[in-house]
Amino acid sequence: MQNADEWKFPHSLRPDPEKLMFNLSKAINSVVKVRTVIPSAAFTADVLGTERIGSGVLINDSGLILTVGYLVTEAETVWLTTNLNQSILGHVVAYDQVTGLGLVQTLGSLDIEPSELDPNELCTVNDDIFFVSYGGIEHALNCNISRIDEFAGYWEYLLEDAIYTSPPHPQWGGAAVFNTRGYVIGIGSLFLQNISEAQNQQGNLAIPISILKPILGAMVEFGRALTPARPWLGMYTVESEDGLIVSSLARYGPAELAGILQGDKIIGVSEEKVSTLASLFRSIWSIGAAGVSVPINIHRDGNHLQLAVNSIDRNDFLLKPQIH
8 A cells, every 4th residue: 555645535535525415524533543463474475565564544433443454453562643643553454354354452542533433324226425544634535435236255144135335445445435425335345356256346345334333342342353263275266268276375384285286277165056256155144153174066177076174263373362
């Protein structure tokens, strides 16, 4: 992501406060810079880096910051900086694997006001929205919702109602997505080269706030949702013209230990055939919670094989927050 001091949106792409029914300045200033430091020995260090920078949004008067999970996964140090140049330490409260959202608690008071999560959880295609990262009005972008649809990520991740937005914001990670009433409806997660099935259109993917509401209390109190952990295989699979292909494997992960190889074609789970990432993940998760043995059917060198993968809770691979 670019440095906040090196770019800005032209005025024509920014929201106009005089045309809005909410306090734009308050909303923009509730978004903070999140900078984290991760130990080099952390499981996610090689892929996500040991220093990560993105955004988060203050969602209550007690200093609770909502952000995207990959910014804070395995973080040992968290710095939060406001648009008013106030910097303060924070600590990771929770990272939820299912939603991909993370929470950070400030270790002190911030001189800004929080933004509210959308109480109605209503958003529809073509809604006007505002995609806001840290950096003030110059980093606020007029957008609209292009699609609300499922999204499957190769890292064993599935959203049922992901929010696809355009045009793209270059500083998407952890950015707050506001509706026209000033409520937070989503958290920026990804940049996508194509968000439309009908045309080539770049954009962002945002995680909807609606999936946070049922687990927010448990995340704050216990550091995790109370639902059973999903089975994790450490098998990174991509969709291609040839079907579902294993592109890589987590080192010493369950799939690697079970004998699955890079390049294997996944054709089924137990007795079910699968042809998409979404169907693969749903079939795996339907078998049971983390720890269950998952029969994976593969095609390799002209042969059909079934390998039993002893799943685990992905959290077991991750470094945990030092305090809670």
